[in-house]
Every structure is written in C-alpha cells, then in structure tokens.
Amino acid sequence: MMATEKTLFDARSTDDVESPPSVNEANLQVDPAAEKRLLRKLDCFLAPMMVLFFLVAYLDRSNIGNAAIAGMTEDLELTGNRLNVAVTVFYVTYISFEIPASLVLKKARPSRLIPFFIIGWSVVIIGSAFMTNYATLIATRLLLGAFESGLFPCLTLYLSTFYKKEEQARRISYLFVAAALSGAFGGLLAFGLTSIHGTRGLAGWRWLFLVEGIISIVVGIMAVFLLPDNFESAWWLCDDEKALMRVRHEQTSVYVGESEVFDKAEVKLAFKDPKVWLSAICQFFADTCSFGFSTFLPVIIKGFGYGSVQTQLLTVPVYIWASAVYIFISFMSDRFNQRAVFMIPMALITAVGYSLMLGVAMVSTGVLYFATFLTATGIYCVVGLNVTWVSNSNAGYFKRATAIGLQQTIGNSAGIMAGQIYRITASDGRYTIGHAVSLGAIILAAVGYFTMFLALKTLNDKRDKMSTEERGREINSGKKGDRHPDFRYIL
Template sequence: MDVESTPKLAAKDHAQINQLEKASIDDDGTSHASTMYIDPVAQRKLLFKLDMYLSPVMTLIFLTAYLDRANIGNAASAGLITDLGLVGNQFGNAVTLFYVLYVAFELPCSLVLKKFHPRRMIPALMFCWACVIIGNGFVKNAGQLYACRLLLGAFESGMFPCLCLYLSTFYTPGEQAVRISYLFVASALSGAFGGLFAFALLKMDGIAGLAGWRWLFIIEGCASVVVSIVIYFVLPNNFEEARFLTEDDKALMRLRAEAHARYNGKPQFDWAEVKKALTDPKLYISCWSQFMGDTCSFGLSTFMPIIIKGFGFDTVTTQLLTIPIYLWASGAYILVSWMSDRYNSRAAFMLPGVIVTAIGYAVQLAVPQANRAPLYFSVFLIAPGIYIMVGLNCTWLLNSHAGYYKRATAIGVNQTLGNCAGLIIGQIFKDSVGGKYVTGLSVSLGAVLLAGVGHSSLWVLLRHQNAKREKLTPEEREDAILNGKGGDFHPDYRYTL
C-alpha cells in the first residue's frame, strides 16, 4: 500500500498534525469528507524508526552503486588508459557506453519493481553488477572494457528509480526530499570514499602481477557481492513485511495510507496510469531539467579526478583532494533538503543552486590553469549546487505525480531521458586545451542555466494548477471527482512549489 499525501497537508509541521482528511464517495456519487486522528508523537517516533532503519540501507545500496560506477575515473588517472592501450577517444567511448543500456532499462525496471518484489530485484541487480566490476579488473583491451561498461549500465539502470519509488511507499511527499537526499549524499560520499579507496588500493600495484587500478575494480566488486547478500536479508518488500516495525507501527502506516487513498490509484498495474504520465506536460519539463542537471553531475563524478589532476597535482594528491569536495557537497545538500521539506518548497532552493553552480563553472573557464587555488575552490561551488538541482528535481517529480503506477512511469521516464546526458559526457570532455576541458565546462555552464529555465517553468505551471483548483466551486469539484479525476489530477491535490 502506498503512502500518498497532498503537499497541502504535508506543508504542516508533522509535530502539529492531528487530523488528516479522508474522502469517500457513495454509490450515488456524493462525496464526503471525514477526519481521522493521528497521534503526532507516535508519528514522530514512527518516522524516526523508519529513518534509522531505511536510510542506512538505502545509502549503502546507492553508495555501492556509485562507487562501482565512478571508479573508472580513478582507474583512468592511475594508468588504465595506458595499460589498455586506449587511443583517441576510446576512454570517452567507454564512459558513454555505460549509459546506452542504462537509459534503456530504467523505465521497465521501475514498472516491474512491485511485481518482482524489491527484496529480490534490488539485491539481484547488485549481485550481477558486482560480478561485472570484478571482471573489469581483468580486461585486456578496449573491446572488453566496452563490454563491461555496457553490462554495468544494464544492471545498474533500475537502481535509482526503484529506490526513489520504494521510498515513496513509506514516506509522504512532504517527507521525501531529505530521505531522497540520502541517495545523492551516497553518490557524493562515493566520490569521497572512491578517492580514499583508490589512494589505498593503488598501493597494491604489482601484487600478484596486477596493476593497482585492477585491484581497485576487483576488491570493490567483491565488497559489492557481500553487500548484495546482506541487502537481501535486511530489505523488506513493504511496511507490512518490515520486521523492525511493531504492529502498532504498521497500524499507523495503514492509517497514513488510508488517509490519502483517494490519490493512490489502482493497486494493480494499469496502462491508463502509464498513459496519464506520458501525456502530462509537467513530466517533460522535469525531464528537461534532469537532463541538464545530469550533464553536469556525470561530468563531475566521472572526470573530477582528471580535472583536478590537470591543475598540476600528482595521482595520489589528486585522489585525496576529491574527498573534501564530496564531503562538503553532502553536508550542504542534506541541509538544503531538510529546509526544502521544512518549508515545503522546491524551486526556492533549486534556483539558488543554479546560480552558485553557474558561478563555479564560470570561474573554471575564466581562471588560468596555473592558478590552482581559485580553480580548486570553484569545484566547491559546483558540487553542492549540482546535487541540489538534480536531487530536489527528482523529489519534486515524485511530489507531482500520484498514484503508484503514474509515479513509477514518471520517475522511470525522468531517469531515462535525464540519464541520456551520459551519452554525451564522454564526447564533450574528450579534448583539453592547455589542460582545461573548455568544451565540457562550457556545455556544463550552459546546461546549468537551462536547468534553471526548466525549474522556473515548472514552478509557474504548478502554481497555475493550484490556483485553478482553489477557485473550483463545490459543484465543479464534485463533477471532477465523478469524471474520474484521480491521483494528482484530483481537485483536492495541491502541488508542492
């Protein structure tokens, strides 16, 4: 059962919520509204328990995924390109190929998550990509590297949309920004840990006749196998099967779900819900912003070690210098996500992120490559802004689509189209001028500004929709309900702005 809520309800402080509206419709079409009491103290305790259990599990899953995905950048700075004899843009092609199957399988994965059960599907995907990562440590040429990157993309494709969708079945929209932020924090921490692990594992260079970058893949792959087994035993399919919840907790979860049942849609798969999502213009505005944000995000996560090394640092120093950037980005993003939930606002926090990130890219382009300090500082401006834009955009999307299969379709399409940005990353960062990736940085600057246009456009559209619903007469409201206006099209649904 889903936990759905209108942003209007979610706007209240959970400590003050004592009544939730429940709507019902008689056979004659008459609409009724009643209220049900939810103990605010019990709800706070429930949310604390959910956070203490689910957040570490979600973070561990996503941390593992991003470590395995992004370690190719660390490997490249440590000798992969030379050892495999890559020439021209073959490394960039390897980066690009990851996204070919990645984008192809995101929507299907999100739609079949409920059918195949999260507890089975998510660990199975993890186990498969872990085996691919281990194999990546034994590749001998560009062709084998390409094959590994394709398979890795296929198995990692469903991870983010499935985890976002999974979290939306436990938390209401007004509770989701900070919880989804943990996934992006995991990706940021993967950069920090990736640099730390690379620093340690590269010291294994020559052991058993293998280069240090090969050990980087092998050991991280073996660790991911272990994590996948652990996740199978600790991840519940839904709150009804969650062993960490008491019967009183589950009763409260049912009450939360029942209070918002009018937005849930049908429990079984329904192509009409898929069609609703695919014909909803706000989905494509979100996809536009996601594509632009992901262009920056993928460039940062994949090429940051190479960019920093271009400032004139050696390999070991480069790995270490990535760590504080990701730690800072993590802390800043958690704070902004918490504030976004606290004030029930998305665009007000995303647009400043756009401005700060644009300033960072402008510094990267304007300052000569020899000036290490301002160039390194500019990365501290770029990193948190990217996570804010991309992360809150995903949360905003989930808040703007209801019931379950409309939301599943929306997050799948959003990630599919957004992650198509990965197809161009290896091409725009392929050439450097005096050690500076001018084309890649210029495209990223433009993408940030275009993402801001998308955020602003979505805010205008949703504000207009909310205003229209506020002006509905009781007769118009009843007519909309009788005509099947459900999910986020229900006349009582209010979009988060």
C-alpha cells in the first residue's frame, strides 16, 4: 500500500497489509474517512434487506385489518368478538419463541434461520387465502405468530454485530420504518386487490392474502442467497474492509468479553438486571399503542364515517408521515448520542393524538383524521428507540441476546391486550376503550423512559467518579460487559 493512498488504520504500517489485524490491535486509530465509506457500504447492502424482511413481516401480520373491512368478516362469519380473538391469538405463539430464537441465532446461523422464518410464514399466508371458517382463521394466526416470532429479535441482534452502539438507532429504525411503510403499502395493495373481487372465483380479501404471501416467499428465497452470517462471510466486503470490521469489533469488545459459545451466566445476568425489566415494561406500554394502532387503523378511520375504499387510501399518508418522522428522529438520536431526550417528547405527542380522538366530536372528521397523524408521530419512534436502547445497554453477546428477547417477549405480549381493547362502544363507532387504554399506556411509557434515563445517568456518574484503585478492583474481580467500569450507557 503506497503512503499516498488512503489507509484503513492511522497506526498501521505498510508492512502490515498482508496480514489481518490481531486481537490486540484494539488501540489502533481507525481512519474516519475509511470508516465512513465502510458504513455507507454496510448500509447499501444491509438496509434494503432488513427493510424488505420486516416490511413483508408486518404486511402479513397486519393485513387482517384490511381484510376485515374488505369482506372477510362476513365471509367467515366473524360475529361478536371473533375478529378480536383472531388478532389476539397471533401473539400467544409470537411471544413464546422470541427468547429461544435470539439465543440460537448464532448456532443456527442467520443465513439459515431468518429465511426459514420468512418462508414458513409465507406458506401460512398463502394458505390463509383459502380459509373457510373461523377455526381455520385461528389456526393460521397461531402458525403465523410462531414463524414471525424470531424475526425482530434476530434482526436486532444481527445488526448489533455489524454496527457500534452509537450507530444502531438509525439502522434499527429501518425495521420500524419498514413496519410503518408496510401500513402504507398494505393500504395501497388492499385498495388494488380488493377491487378485483370475484376474479377466478376469489373474493378480494383472499387475493390480498394470496398475493402478499407470494411476495413474501420470493423475499424468503432471496434471503437464502443474499444474507451473510457475519461480516467475515459477507461476500460484498473486500479484505481491507473486513480488516477494518475486525478492528471496529475489537474497539467495542475490549471490556465486553464476547463468548463464541453459549454462556448461561450472561443469560442469568439479563434476567437479574432491573434495567432489562424496566425496558421490557416500557415496551409493553408502547407496544399496546403500536399493535392497536397498526392493526385497527383501517377500522378506526372507517369509524370516522369514511367508506371502505376511501379508508384504505386514507391509511397511506399516516404511515408515510410516521416513517418520515422516525427516520429523522433516529438520525438525530444517533447524531447526538441520546435516546430519552427524543423518546419522551415523542410519547407525549402521541398522547395528544389519543386525547383528540377521545375528546373531539365525531362530526369533526378532519380533526379526527389529523389526530391519527399525531398518534402515529411518536409510536414508531418510542418503540424503535427503546429496542435500540436495550441493545446499547447490554453486553456481551448472550446477555444482549437475552435482553432483546426478554424485552420483545414482554413487549409483544401487549398484542394480547391490544387485540381486545378496540371494540365499538357506541353507535357512532368511537373506540373509547381502545383510545383510553392507549393514552394511559403511552403516558406510563414516558414515565418509564424518564426513570431509565435517571438510572443510567446515575450509573455513568458513579463510574466517572471511580478512582484508579476502584477501577482496578472492578476489573480484577472479573467484571465485564456492561458491568465493566469503562462501559458507559447511552442516555
């Protein structure tokens, strides 16, 4: 390598080019320009795949709301609370496999496990196009929950192996932007497919399931060939870029003590950590809003007095707005290396949206529709940033894997409740119980985020004040991961 060329590492000599960095090179200074180029390349290859995987997941999960207003309710005789039960049972199996999925990801290999999930639920969605009664609806929802359960914790954990903690908010945001865009895309798809009702003897809602299932299975097959297990096997990284990835890994794992084999001690640490439980409880409250809003937005808007076709189109701008806001907020969160300062205001904006939907007269359809934009503004931001926060706050690998899985298990159990709270409580179609419960939940989430901020700040301040002797005792006692005295929490 010539001296005039851009080097990967400021401290690396020209004699080192042929051999990869050793594990003791964590003190090397990375060339910022080379690192920026590497991050751009990671984003170019990883971001589209992550968005696509999560987009089809949310599309297939939440299309039940679009199908319900497109004739499925009548065709399957979903009287009483049957639709609510169908929404709820998805989360019974969904929450059961999240922790196991995240723990076996490394052993099972991302390039195999993640495509398995996608192809599995795609087959279920295709089968949903041929449901004949309520019992088959319940069966397909249970299977769908089982296959989708591992995707999000596995993708979050997967991204944490490529990016440093201060880079993760924007990258994990891609998953939630995909969730929001799935609502917009799902509304447009539902509008188009339900308009071909009766073609080849299939109702419009059946075409919705069939086409979305085929799209998903194509994505799953693509994942088999495109998804690398780690940066070492990434076919799109050159040798120098892999060398830089090794140094980045060492820079972030000097005090972490990452284990390549299953570590039961780290799993236990996650279950004993009060911060993990607080994060999980906050996620439960935020997910109560997220699941209720994303699943029932079509029926909420229809309750304002709009027709079925118009309703499908009106969901689209809401999700596009939510996506744009979250992209901006996640970028700013990484830019300033802060979480709570963005999460708390976003939660309060969502609270204002729910308040408007509860308090404004049903004749004011324009104001009520505007309220859905306010509600959507904060939902994806707080849910997504909280996932990033728990990933940032736990190390090493198996503690982080367990913490993410535990947070998602408890958080997603909110879907069981969210599926039951949106019921028509008056002839005018106002969803009073659903909005009131969601309002209380998002306020409690904001209180939890502030509590987390105070707890982490206290720990950081305590470590900042450690003497050299105290720091040495902590290290000599075997403290590693986020318990290491050099670890600092992002606030």
